[in-house]
Amino acid sequence: MTHITRKMKKQLTAATYSGRKKDDQILVAGAGGFIGGSLTRHFHDQGFTRIRAVDKKPLPLWYQKVPDVESLCLDLSDQQNCKRAVENAVEVYNLAADMGGMGFIEKFRVECLRSILINTHLIEEAYHAGVDRYFFSSSACAYNTELQKDPNVRALKESDAYPAMAERGYGWEKLLSEILCQEYTAERGMKTFIARFHNVYGPHGTWDGGREKAPAALARKVIEAQDSGDLNITIWGDGSQTRSFMYIDNCVKGVDMIMHCDDLIATPINLGTSELISINDLVSMIEVIAGVKLTRHYDLDAPRGVAGRNSDNSFIQEVLGWEPDTPLRVGMEKTYAWIKQQYLDRKAGKPAPAGEY
Ligand code: NAD
Numbered sequence: 001m002t003h004i005t006r007k008m009k010k011q012l013t014a015a016t017y018s019g020r021k022k023d024d025q026i027l028v029a030g031a032g033g034f035i036g037g038s039l040t041r042h043f044h045d046q047g048f049t050r051i052r053a054v055d056k057k058p059l060p061l062w063y064q065k066v067p068d069v070e071s072l073c074l075d076l077s078d079q080q081n082c083k084r085a086v087e088n089a090v091e092v093y094n095l096a097a098d099m100g101g102m103g104f105i106e107k108f109r110v111e112c113l114r115s116i117l118i119n120t121h122l123i124e125e126a127y128h129a130g131v132d133r134y135f136f137s138s139s140a141c142a143y144n145t146e147l148q149k150d151p152n153v154r155a156l157k158e159s160d161a162y163p164a165m166a167e168r169g170y171g172w173e174k175l176l177s178e179i180l181c182q183e184y185t186a187e188r189g190m191k192t193f194i195a196r197f198h199n200v201y202g203p204h205g206t207w208d209g210g211r212e213k214a215p216a217a218l219a220r221k222v223i224e225a226q227d228s229g230d231l232n233i234t235i236w237g238d239g240s241q242t243r244s245f246m247y248i249d250n251c252v253k254g255v256d257m258i259m260h261c262d263d264l265i266a267t268p269i270n271l272g273t274s275e276l277i278s279i280n281d282l283v284s285m286i287e288v289i290a291g292v293k294l295t296r297h298y299d300l301d302a303p304r305g306v307a308g309r310n311s312d313n314s315f316i317q318e319v320l321g322w323e324p325d326t327p328l329r330v331g332m333e334k335t336y337a338w339i340k341q342q343y344l345d346r347k348a349g350k351p352a353p354a355g356e357y
Helices: 007-010 033-047 079-087 109-114 115-127 170-188 214-228 248-260 277-288 312-321 326-349
Strands: 026-031 051-055 070-073 092-093 133-139 189-199 234-235 243-246 269-271 276-278 297-298
Touching: 007 269, 026 033, 033 051, 033 248, 079 115, 092 115, 092 248, 109 115, 109 170, 109 234, 115 133, 115 170, 133 248, 170 189, 189 248, 214 234, 214 277, 214 326, 234 277, 248 312, 269 312, 276 277, 277 326
Parallel strands: 026 051, 026 092, 051 070, 092 133, 133 189, 189 269, 234 297
Antiparallel strands: 243 276
């Protein structure tokens, strides 16, 4: 739980765990979702042969269904299901949570808080099953909201979570689940790893239906406006709120690196970019990608979240010698193209079953 000093960084290669075997049993929880689906594909592409993917969503609704993966529909808020899910697992990645963009997490705080059941049961069963490494996907929403009241925000560093004043509901659940991981390490010697994701975006994620986050929601709105010829767009808040957005490939790579760095056991670490952008500028970027100019309307009553949030990446740079590096413009072009295809397929009445994206 100590921070890494520069001297320790020099020994980093030695501290990076290299004892993985391609036939180690891996569990990805929340694998029907955006990040879990991409992480499952990542391990599959790396040649891991025993991957178990679990989600409570019925299989046809998974964003990605990866071949040669044991895919199970189980509700992991139930302890017996967790026991089944972790059977023979060497590594567990917990990406399962009831979550969404601001529209969801401000409205459904109870659902967000109830995700505590997933981590509570999953880590306990992982411990009893003798799992070697356990990863928990935390969030920048765990940070003290008092530090995020200005769009020109000072980037958040790991120590800024305390004194705690997390985002109501969702953020407190993340903070408590982090503590659970840390205490399993302190008291029971289990190797746990915790990344605080800043906003993640990219293909194969939620782009419609109420749980989507700002990049996908704005891309969809631009596509709808262009397609309908009604060249107006409604933006939540006054558009001055700032964020950083991490491309999905960087997220997956970061999770893998963090999970196998022994210096990070039970040590929360930021996983996000430090490329800060306002929502207004994000809309402008998407307009350029789409080749359209829209009239903006601002819904000041809509959920808008904190005024500003950015990731301080000095710790990840120091410990891993890397930080998420895909420029937003590059990632948004790929994301926009993917969402446009989904939109056109749906309009044409083409079903978009999992795995065929
Ligand atoms: P997602 O909603 O696409 O995926 C989460 C998945 O968990 C869903 O498929 C859902 O069905 C599943 N799930 C929910 N409850 C479950 C249960 N009881 N049992 C089994 N599965 C269950 O979200 P995501 O964007 O992929 O997020 C993955 C993780 O990363 C979550 O823990 C989330 O809080 C965290 N996170 C994401 C972001 C982001 O920008 N996407 C930012 C910060 C943190």
